[in-house]
Amino acid sequence: MACPSDWPEPIVRVQSLSERCGGVGRIPERYMKPVESRPWLTEGGEEANIPVIDLAEEGEIGGRVAEACREWGFLQVVNHGVCPELMEAAQEVWRQFFLQPMEVKQAYANSPATYEGYGSRLGVEKGAILDWSDYYFLHYLPCNLRDVNKWPSLPISLREVMDEYSREIVRLGGVLLKMLSISLGLRQDFLQNSFGGEDVGACLRVNYYPKCPQPDLTLGLSSHSDPGGMTFLLPDQNVPGLQVRRGDNWITVKPARHAFIVNIGDQIQVLSNAIYKSVEHRVIVNSAQERISLAYFYNPKSDLLIKPAKELLAPDRPALYPAMTFDEYRLFIRTKGPKGKSQLGES
Ligand code: OGA
Ligand code: NI
Numbered sequence: 001m002a003c004p005s006d007w008p009e010p011i012v013r014v015q016s017l018s019e020r021c022g023g024v025g026r027i028p029e030r031y032m033k034p035v036e037s038r039p040w041l042t043e044g045g046e047e048a049n050i051p052v053i054d055l056a057e058e059g060e061i062g063g064r065v066a067e068a069c070r071e072w073g074f075l076q077v078v079n080h081g082v083c084p085e086l087m088e089a090a091q092e093v094w095r096q097f098f099l100q101p102m103e104v105k106q107a108y109a110n111s112p113a114t115y116e117g118y119g120s121r122l123g124v125e126k127g128a129i130l131d132w133s134d135y136y137f138l139h140y141l142p143c144n145l146r147d148v149n150k151w152p153s154l155p156i157s158l159r160e161v162m163d164e165y166s167r168e169i170v171r172l173g174g175v176l177l178k179m180l181s182i183s184l185g186l187r188q189d190f191l192q193n194s195f196g197g198e199d200v201g202a203c204l205r206v207n208y209y210p211k212c213p214q215p216d217l218t219l220g221l222s223s224h225s226d227p228g229g230m231t232f233l234l235p236d237q238n239v240p241g242l243q244v245r246r247g248d249n250w251i252t253v254k255p256a257r258h259a260f261i262v263n264i265g266d267q268i269q270v271l272s273n274a275i276y277k278s279v280e281h282r283v284i285v286n287s288a289q290e291r292i293s294l295a296y297f298y299n300p301k302s303d304l305l306i307k308p309a310k311e312l313l314a315p316d317r318p319a320l321y322p323a324m325t326f327d328e329y330r331l332f333i334r335t336k337g338p339k340g341k342s343q344l345g346e347s
Contacts, residue, residue, distance in 0.1 A: 005113040008126035014134050016102060018210030018290075030130050031218045039243070039250070039284045041216045049254050050074040050244060050261070055081070055175070066183040069264055073225075073279030074244050076259040077176075082168045084258045087234055090165045093158040094206045095292055097136070100154065108152060110137065116150045132218045132285050134208045140166040141202040142301070162204070166296075169232050170202055173298040176230060176262060184272055186311055194271055194309070195229055196301025201326070205295045209241060212285040220283035220291070225341045226265040227330055228299035233261040239291040245280040252284075266329070266344055267300050270321045273308035280341055302327040 017028065051068040053061055056079035068075035097105070110117035112124050120134045136152070139145035151159050177191040184190075192200075209220040220241060235242060235255045242261070243250040255261060269278040285291070300306055307323035321344070 004124050006111055007121070008124050011109070011120050013102065013105075013120055014130075014132055015098065015208065015210045018212065021213055025213050027132070027212065027214045027218060031132055033129060033218055033222075037219070037223065038217060039215070039219060039282075041284065048246065048251050050076055050251070052076050052078060052256050052259065055079050062179070062183040065179055069180065069183065069276040072244065072246070073277040074253075074261065074263045074281075076253075076256050076261050077172075078256055078259045080172055080175075080260055082165075082172065082260070086161070086165055086168065087258060089157070089161045090234065090294055091237070091292060093155050093161050094136070094208075094294065096155040097152050097158060097206075098134070098208045098292070104154065108136070108150065116147070131221050132209065132212050132215075133220045133283070134210070136204075136206040136208075138162075138204045139202075140204060141170065141200060145201075165294075166202065166204070169296045169298070170200070172232065172260070173200065173202070173230070176298075180230075180268065180276070184275060184309075184312065186309060190309065190311075191229075191268070191271065194300065194304070194306065196304050199301040201228070201297075201299035201302055203297050203299070205297065207283070207291075207293045207295060209283060209285050209291040209293075211287055211290050213287055215285045215287055218285065220285040223280045223282040225269075225278040225280050225344070226263060226295075226297065227267070228265040228297040228326065229267045230265050230298050231261075231263050232296040232298065233263070234294040234296075235261055236291045236293055239286070239289045241283045241285065241291045242293070243282050243284060245282075250282070265297070265299075266341075267306050267326060269344065270306050270324075271309055273312045273317065274320050275312060278341070278344070300326050302330070 050072050053065060053075050055077055105118050108117040110119040115137045118136055121130050138151060174192060178188045181188050181190040212218060240252055242253045244253060253261060264276045264278045266278045268276055303325050305323040305325055308319040308321060313319055
């Protein structure tokens with residue numbers, strides 16, 4: 001099974017829908033979620049928040065990291081060494097990209113063959129209910145997949161800013177993999193080696209969530225877990241929207257200033273034999289402000305077999321997953337679109 005090379009029906013930009021309706025009116029039926037998956041926006045705000053880990057803290061943070069990865073599958077890191085000006089610049093170049101006229105953006109329209117470029121849906125099921133967002137998807141690593149012509153040429157500083165930002169994310173990825181390995185009781189280079197050493201993958205999805213006149217009927221991004229290794233999310237500093245599943249509740253993340261939200265992806269759930277959880281999350285939209293987030297996916301080399309670490313197995317803890325390459329795994333998501341955690345055999 002290969003991914004089809006074209007979309008099953010004409011692509012509609014959510015940004016155009018949003019601009020056309022000027023913040024009032026009804027959303028097309030295509031974006032209306034079934035009642036049970038609609039967000040419950042009137043809910044009194046849950047006070048809980050995902051754990052904050054200060055990377056500059058002296059002393060032992062392993063225990064708190066382990067707890068966050070077991071209990072939440074999410075943490076936010078501060079004092080991570082990425083300069084705040086660079087984080088702001090990265091948000092800003094993409095804001096400028098999405099503010100450009102539609103013809104400029106259409107030059108980068110993507111296809112389901114690689115997903116690279118400007119897109120408005122995930123999955124190729126004809127007639128599927130769609131999410132209220134547009135996005136831009138890019139490969140950074142491995143180098144042979146990096147094609148600068150697929151990176152927007154405007155705004156003029158985008159390529160340079162994103163090159164520096166990407167290098168910083170890859171550096172931080174190494175730091176986090178070491179931290180996670182130690183917190184699992186493994187050799188510090190265990191996860192990095194399992195990811196292919198220097199040959200990791202890194203790709204960026206910039207999410208653009210336009211204003212929505214009926215935010216209670218739809219989602220900016222449907223519930224899903226991230227298929228890769230781990231994700232570094234730079235959330236919008238001004239507009240909340242990310243919700244993380246906690247039992248039957250959805251917790252709206254309150255990002256700390258200049259924090260990265262880090263979450264465990266399915267491949268680390270597999271490698272850790274489910275000691276660490278790749279937790280479902282989704283994005284809600286609102287009628288007042290658009291929202292932009294940068295999700296950087298840090299992944300294992302795509303043709304390596306990923307399987308539970310034998311150090312973490314015991315007679316009463318057998319391997320829960322078969323060995324599979326990330327290439328094989330990802331194909332499932334790219335054809336079906338975001339569907340909770342069904343790809344790990346959980347419903
Ligand atoms: C994603 C994601 C969350 C957000 O792109 O996988 O979960 O806040 N994004 O945009
Ligand atoms: Ni995600």
